[in-house]
Amino acid sequence: MLRQVNMDTLRQNFWKEEYLREKMLRCEWHRKYGSVVKAKQKAKAAARLPLKLPTVSPKAPPPPPPASQAVPSKTTSPLPETPFQSEMYPVPPTTRALLYEGISHDHQGRYHYLNTRKLDLPETRYLFPITTNFTYGWQLGPPVKQELVSCKMCRIESFFRKNGAFALLDPRDLAL
Structure with missing residues (x-):
C-alpha cells in the first residue's frame, strides 16, 4: 500500500474520525454479542475434549417397579437434547x-x-x-414511505460547477 503524500489536516482528521468510529462499532458489537460468541466457543471446546466414562462396578439389578400403576409414563425421545450451537x-x-x-x-x-x-x-x-453488513438491516421493521421534499435550497441543478473547475466556489453552487 502506498503512502499518501498529500495528507493535510482535513484528511488526517477524517481518517482519525473513521478509525474511532470503527473502533466504537467493534466495541458496541462486542458488548452486545460477545457473551453469546464466547459461550458458543466454550461449547465447541468442550465438545472436542475426550469423553470420560465413569467406572462401573458390578451391582445387582434394581427390582422392577410394581405393575399396579395405571398411569403411563412419558416416552423419552431416542435422541438426547444437544445444546444449541448454531448461529x-x-x-x-x-x-x-x-x-x-x-x-x-x-x-x-x-x-x-x-x-x-x-x-x-x-x-x-x-x-x-x-x-457487519447484517447491522444495516437488523431490526428495521416495516419500510416507511417517505415524502419527497421539494426544497430549492437543497436541489443542485448540475453536478459540475458553474464557474469552471479551478474557479473559487460560488455560494450558489453549494447545497447547504
Whole structure:
C-alpha cells in the first residue's frame, strides 16, 4: 500500500474520525454479542475434549417397579437434547417440509424452500448479526414511505460547477 503524500489536516482528521468510529462499532458489537460468541466457543471446546466414562462396578439389578400403576409414563425421545450451537434458529417444520415436495426444476422442493426462507426477516433466522453488513438491516421493521421534499435550497441543478473547475466556489453552487 502506498503512502499518501498529500495528507493535510482535513484528511488526517477524517481518517482519525473513521478509525474511532470503527473502533466504537467493534466495541458496541462486542458488548452486545460477545457473551453469546464466547459461550458458543466454550461449547465447541468442550465438545472436542475426550469423553470420560465413569467406572462401573458390578451391582445387582434394581427390582422392577410394581405393575399396579395405571398411569403411563412419558416416552423419552431416542435422541438426547444437544445444546444449541448454531448461529441460526431452527427451521419451522412447515418450511422444512417444502424440501421434500417435488423437484427444484419444477420450482418446487429446494427451490421453493429457499424462496420461502429468503422472505423471513434476518432477526427470525439468526440469533445475532454474523457480519457487519447484517447491522444495516437488523431490526428495521416495516419500510416507511417517505415524502419527497421539494426544497430549492437543497436541489443542485448540475453536478459540475458553474464557474469552471479551478474557479473559487460560488455560494450558489453549494447545497447547504
